Amino acid sequence: MSPILAVAISVTLMLYAIAMVFGLMRLVRGPSAQDRVLALDFMYVVGMLVMLVLAIRFESSMYFEGALLMVLFGFVGSVAMAKFLLRGEAIE
Amino acid sequence: MTANLWAEVVIAALLLLSGGLVLLAAMGLWRLPDFFARMHAPALASTLAAWSVTLAFIVYFSVREGSLALHAWLIIIVLAITAPVTAMVLARVGLFRQRRAGVALPPPLSSPLSRSPDRRP
Numbered sequence: 001m002s003p004i005l006a007v008a009i010s011v012t013l014m015l016y017a018i019a020m021v022f023g024l025m026r027l028v029r030g031p032s033a034q035d036r037v038l039a040l041d042f043m044y045v046v047g048m049l050v051m052l053v054l055a056i057r058f059e060s061s062m063y064f065e066g067a068l069l070m071v072l073f074g075f076v077g078s079v080a081m082a083k084f085l086l087r088g089e090a091i092e
Numbered sequence: 093m094t095a096n097l098w099a100e101v102v103i104a105a106l107l108l109l110s111g112g113l114v115l116l117a118a119m120g121l122w123r124l125p126d127f128f129a130r131m132h133a134p135a136l137a138s139t140l141a142a143w144s145v146t147l148a149f150i151v152y153f154s155v156r157e158g159s160l161a162l163h164a165w166l167i168i169i170v171l172a173i174t175a176p177v178t179a180m181v182l183a184r185v186g187l188f189r190q191r192r193a194g195v196a197l198p199p200p201l202s203s204p205l206s207r208s209p210d211r212r213p
Contacts, residue, residue: 001100002096002097002100004097004100004101004104005100005103005104007104008103008104008105008107008108009104009107011108011111012107012108012110012111014111015111015112015114015115016111016114018115018118019114019115019117019118019137020118021118022118022119022121022122023118023121025122026121026122026130032127032186032189033189034127034182034185034186034189035127035130037182037185038121038127038130038131038134038182039121041134041178041182042117042118042121042133042134042137045134045137045138045142045171046114046118046137048142048167049110049114049137049141049142049145052145052146052148052149052164052167053107053145055149056103056107056148056149056152059156061153061161064149064163064164064167067167068166068167068170071167071170071171071174072170072174074174075170075174075177075178078178078181078182079177079178079181082178082181082182082184082185083181085185085188085189086181086184086185086188
């Protein structure tokens with residue numbers, strides 16, 4: 001791995017970390033419950049992107065399955081929480 | 093190994109682009125004034141940032157293994173299906189809860205239907 005790619009991966013992971021801190025601030029601070037669900041969904045997406053970058057960093061394609069699972073569970077979790085906020089129950 | 097070097101430059105550019113876009117989305121999520129404005133920001137992360145990271149993944153593993161590694165495309169497909177559904181359900185949650193809290197919002201478009209007797213009020 002050339003130093004260009006190594007530096008780019010480090011910078012990208014740092015930017016993702018800063019973005020996750022902003023998402024966490026919105027999650028803690030968020031004035032309404034839907035803001036918190038939105039922030040959690042955003043953090044799931046950023047975590048998935050971190051998994052993909054780590055796949056390039058550690059040269060292992062196994063992280064791809066983790067990223068795919070993260071997308072699916074993030075979707076299910078966000079929709080379940082949104083349904084709970086909408087009706088007061090997750091499964092009708 | 094000039095081909096590898098060029099591939100790594102492309103991968104680095106795609107990764108930095110996605111990092112900048114995700115940071116922009118997070119700034120939007122933090123700075124924008126109300127919920128419906130805030131809903132727009134994370135779409136940057138789940139569309140263009142995810143596209144560029146997935147393209148970087150595909151380029152990296154295609155160059156490394158010598159064959160086209162297109163399976164990462166699944167993530168784009170799954171995100172393209174799930175992100176609009178999440179956004180729509182969250183928008184309905186925002187409308188429902190803000191209306192119930194008494195915030196002045198535009199009236200629902202389906203109000204003549206929802207007044208029919210066989211529906212829940």
